[in-house]
Amino acid sequence: MRWTLKSQPEKEKVVQLAKELQVDNTIASILCQRNIDTFDKAKKFFRPSLEDIHNPFLMKDMDVAVNRIETAISNNENILIYGDYDVDGTTAVSLVSSYLKTITPNIATYIPDRYDEGYGVSYTGIDFAQDNDFSLIIALDCGIKAIDKVAYANEKNIDFIICDHHKPGDEIPDAIAVLNPKRVDCSYPFDELCGCGVGFKLIQALGSKRNQTIEDLLPYLDLVATAIAADIVPMNGENRVLAYFGLQVINQNPRNGIKAIIHQIKKKELTITDVVFIIAPRINAAGRMKHGNYAVELLTEMDLDSAIDFAAAIEIFNADRKDLDKKITNEALIQIIDNEEQQRFTTVVFDKNWHKGVIGIVASRLIEKYYRPTLVFTKSGHKLAASARSIKGFDVYEALLECKEFIEQFGGHKYAAGLTLLSENYENFKNKFEEVVSKTIDRELLIPEIAIDAEVELTEITPKFFRIIQQMAPFGPQNMRPVFKSTCIRDNGYGKKVGKEQTHLKLNVFQGDNKQTFGAIGFNLGEKMEFVQDEFDIVYALDENEWNGYKSIQLVLKDLK
Structure with a gap:
């Protein structure tokens, strides 16, 4: 993972906003990063109004x-x-x-x-x-x-x-x-x-x-x-x-x-x-x-x-869908390994028997594994149909546009698209898509990035701080849940792998001489258990954990090193 600290706004602007809103500088800085840099913009952001719905x-x-x-x-x-x-x-x-x-x-x-x-x-x-x-x-x-x-x-x-x-x-x-x-x-x-x-x-x-x-x-x-x-x-x-x-x-x-x-x-x-x-x-x-x-x-x-x-x-359909997408993902991974596809800049796989309803999900799963612009094809009538998914920062729609000579029909967005083509054009399309992506993609994009809003001391994470972060919801693109970095962290010795297959990491962490601990959960970070024997750095978001009626602030780990 690439850890990237977002560019920090002008200090004067941050201090002014912090004073106007009566919040700390870290909160004000995160708001300024999101172009919420005045009292009026903040009021509009924190207090959405039906009057802001356009004519x-x-x-x-x-x-x-x-x-x-x-x-x-x-x-x-x-x-x-x-x-x-x-x-x-x-x-x-x-x-x-x-x-x-x-x-x-x-x-x-x-x-x-x-x-x-x-x-x-x-x-x-x-x-x-x-x-x-x-x-x-x-x-x-x-x-x-x-x-x-x-x-x-x-x-x-x-x-x-x-x-x-x-x-x-x-x-x-x-x-x-x-x-x-x-x-x-x-x-x-x-x-x-x-x-x-x-x-x-x-x-x-x-x-x-x-x-x-x-x-x-x-x-x-x-x-x-x-x-x-x-x-x-x-x-x-x-x-x-x-x-x-x-x-x-x-x-x-x-x-x-x-x-x-x-x-x-x-x-x-x-x-x-x-x-x-x-x-x-x-x-x-x-x-x-x-x-x-x-x-x-x-x-x-x-x-x-x-x-x-x-x-x-529908619950039964959803359970069937989960089974199917797991099965097809495994088949696709085998195909990638067999063909040494992981050496390429793109992932393009095909099987005529794959269920058309889940190929988009499978494409997303393959990105989790190989982090490349990805297409998953199956047979659809007399043609082949595919779902395309992309990685952060790369426009797959534009890349497909460059390959349109081999495509029958396509549509979609920057990060997700669908297309159909004739089976005789599959290999030509696959080669052209690889060529287009390899020429145009910034190599740095092929390493997943974690964008960090601010570096903080754990002592800054107070109930008030957490409450304000929660009020920034609903989260989504252009307003993601804030991500923090903290350094020189220790586990209190009770850290362990959890989950059915021991794939997750559960820690109790503290920083420096301050012995206040925070519960931390790292989904799919089980293999990083070896790093927690000594000091380590963490990147995380904040969430609320409820256990036996007791609520506490929990760190949701994105990565640690």
Whole structure:
């Protein structure tokens, strides 16, 4: 691991902010690093307000989209809510469909089959709309690249409204309205919304025509917070406000589907991290193992007992998914070792029998092991389909763009993408991808980096200090949980390896002559036990540990040396 101390802000600015906020210099420094360098910015950050949610009509085409939907409602047209099969897509479909059903009964949902139709808008979906007399499709979390599909729908007199957040290409589809804050001609103040976030802006606009305020729409924010967490979009600006209030809904009065998942896991208070690792994988498991419709049915279910039954079924899908991703990861690791792939700048593996629903997870697991831009391929119909994942600082989307001569279709973000290609192009693509990455990647990026916010003495970690750090939540990209470094640490002699396979490290640490100890846990750091016999340095985040009703501050170790 590379330990990198973030550049420290100007001392005068830090001292001034510390004085204004009545906090210590370390807290003020961390805030300044995040561009929260005045009292007013800090107030906005620590006290998110519904007033900071932007006017939806600032988004290009919003007025056109609203007018078309209002016309459809008054003409009794059938409206099809279409979305991708991942968490962002299924939450967006659940949100927009459940809202529109409060206005008109003529609403149905459509999630494409991951295996038969693949990602995004499909011809099959448009044919379904025609066969069932739908004259308007609202596409969520997809559609910005669906130029041919939208043209096909236009021939059939089916109108499209696209709500997407992926990077547009040079050409925008010929839809009635294209809502996407990343459009170059869109001046919406925040361009990092997730797909469900764009869907929320649409219902916010529709609601304003019905004299509904943002408070009336709060119950929908449990879905938006779940999508923000799962899609790993920046946790600043409008996303932070939506996630903050959405988390309150999740913990106080969530919809039945989310309540049923929480009922399964029996956890009291959920953080955004719990949403990422507990709620999101279960919603995703439906689309991965069975069909995304299951997730939409769960998230729109009005009867709690039925939702609990759905959640129980999804729990089984999730257990199956875990078994499968473990098995495929092991097979992929064997393939890498056999082919000596670890000498390359990229990891590209393929097996025609791998389950398409888990290849994205497998790609992430391989990065944990080899830390390279990674693609995992499987067979999908007559083509090969892949999930791409990248490492911090490297844009895999741009790298794929350089290989487009061998690709049939692709889309995604800087750190995650999906693509399809013909099997005869696999080797050419693999070689080209390796060539592009080896020429463009900064070699330093191939060593995982831990970015450290501040170096502190353990004596600085007081209950007040910890309380302020906790108030910086919800954490996520652009607002990560602060990471600290402390040097010349000792263990009190009771340190040990823990966990079923002894892979984790549990310590009680102190610094210098101060004998106050902190409990510390280091996940997957078991093999570093040998370093704790003498003094060592640690990098860690802070968390709360509860044991037998007693709460204490715990250090969550990232690395030690």
